[in-house]
């Protein structure tokens with residue numbers, strides 16, 4: 314299969330390609346429903362597998378344009394295409410005729426004889442149907458559908474309130490003391506002459522909390538930040554949570570978390586146990602961390618107690634004082650091109666693959682580089698990777714990876730997968746290269762972990778291809794990649810000063826690691842707090858009130874709550890039904906990423922034997938087996954949290 318010629322994608326085409334795919338997929342589904350003879354995998358599930366592939370391909374051509382295309386018109390058409398694609402897929406489990414066809418098939422001898430991926434595929438379909446309420450009487454199904462529709466509206470309203478919220482503070486130049494010129498210069502003008510506007514958006518808010526010396530203004534800005542869309546969104550969140558519980562109970566689950574986590578590695582009890590196992594130790598460590606921050610603050614403000622609006626400021630001051638790591642100085646060792654080449658070399662050696670840039674790739678923008686990935690042993694091209702790494706107006710504003718074409722077996726051959734990364738690293742100019750901050754280099758490796766997962770897949774069916782694992786496993790193969798970016802042995806291979814070509818000094822790496830680990834207990838407890846808040850709403854005996862839960866749980870952060878604020882109103886994850894009862898997943902998959910990395914640490918961080926084992930047992934397998942079994946197969950033992958615990962100071 315050739316690569317898509319994205320230069321030919323117009324707004325019309327972006328939408329058409331998804332419409333055509335839906336038409337073709339509907340025809341396939343029609344053939345499934347119309348089967349008159351005995352049902353087999355070939356006449357019942359195989360056409361649906363093909364429909365999935367058609368839709369995924371169409372997303373990769375049309376829907377994905379919403380994220381990256383330079384023309385606004387094409388992006389809008391892409392967004393419409395993406396919405397259609399999402400709705401069509403989400404609607405499948407609710408279709409009665411499809412349910413009946415697959416249910417009929419599940420009772421045949423052919424179905425009973427299934428093994429491997431096909432057996433799992435059938436199981437997953439039956440599970441999807443049950444979770445959609447297909448086993449319930451028609452009247453109850455209708456009620457659930459009504460609740461779901463209401464829930465969608467509430468989630469949309471919550472997100473819109475948040476994204477449209479406009480608030481901030483007007484400050485004088487003097488009140489911006491502590492902030493760098495580059496920050497001050499890009500602020501909008503305030504209402505009064507000579508004043509600047511600091512809004513509650515992240516690019517304004519985060520540096521202000523880290524660096525602004527004016528304490529009352531930090532408090533005031535945080536108050537506003539934590540009250541974004543407060544009145545409306547706390548009400549909406551309580552309504553959404555209530556609806557989720559109603560849906561879960563109608564479907565026969567005791568809590569919403571139990572329903573949401575049925576398809577994941579963890580269950581609510583496992584998450585409870587996990588938090589229970591780390592919180593006491595973290596609190597003990599955090600007490601000492603907090604004392605050090607308190608002491609630092611008293612140098613400025615004797616007798617004052619450290620508050621939620623002080624912590625980021627003194628954390629940042631402490632890092633500067635103790636480690637003196639200057640982000641810009643570190644960046645001089647990470648010119649983008651060298652970092653990308655280093656990443657290819659390291660992954661190439663570990664996973665036995667090679668990368669070759671495709672000439673004239675006909676991508677959606679001239680900044681995009683496309684690489685063919687080939688297997689080092691056979692020399693065959695096995696996948697492609699699109700790297701779209703620089704910012705443009707209207708482009709996706711964070712960093713993420715998308716599967717543009719799923720690796721699947723089709724018509725007796727293996728279809729080569731394609732993955733893309735969109736990120737926003739500074740674009741090089743004639744005079745200056747793109748220098749990555751270290752956290753950007755870590756992001757590059759993280760996203761590339763998702764690329765490897767998608768491109769080195771050997772899965773046969775689209776449902777399990779690449780990153781289609783349990784949702785609380787999927788960040789393990791990306792988080793594991795971050796580890797390499799802190800290893801002197803790895804960094805010395807490619808991190809070189811862009812002017813002098815000197816390798817990055819070991820001492821600098823040691824300081825970077827120490828700076829990363831500073832206040833790790835406080836930072837981890839903050840993550841635990843987010844996860845607990847999520848669970849307070851979605852697990853337990855019944856939903857907690859979205860406003861009160863913050864005040865009940867704030868002591869997990871080791872700080873008192875910021876009185877008068879409404880944390881949950883701007884906790885965006887809570888408006889996404891795919892993410893709720895799932896916040897724990899970030900730490901959870903880090904446990905397993907760290908556990909897997911410990912095998913590399915034991916055998917050599919660049920050991921190609923371990924690398925190949927990782928490729929075979931984790932990357933190649935996608936979601937064809939449960940995350941726990943993937944881990945057991947790779948590790949050769951039961952997974953454990955030792956590596957993670959030692960990273961957070963509890964080892």
Ligand SMILES: [Zn+2]
Nearest residue numbers: 759763788791
């Ligand atoms: Zn990720």
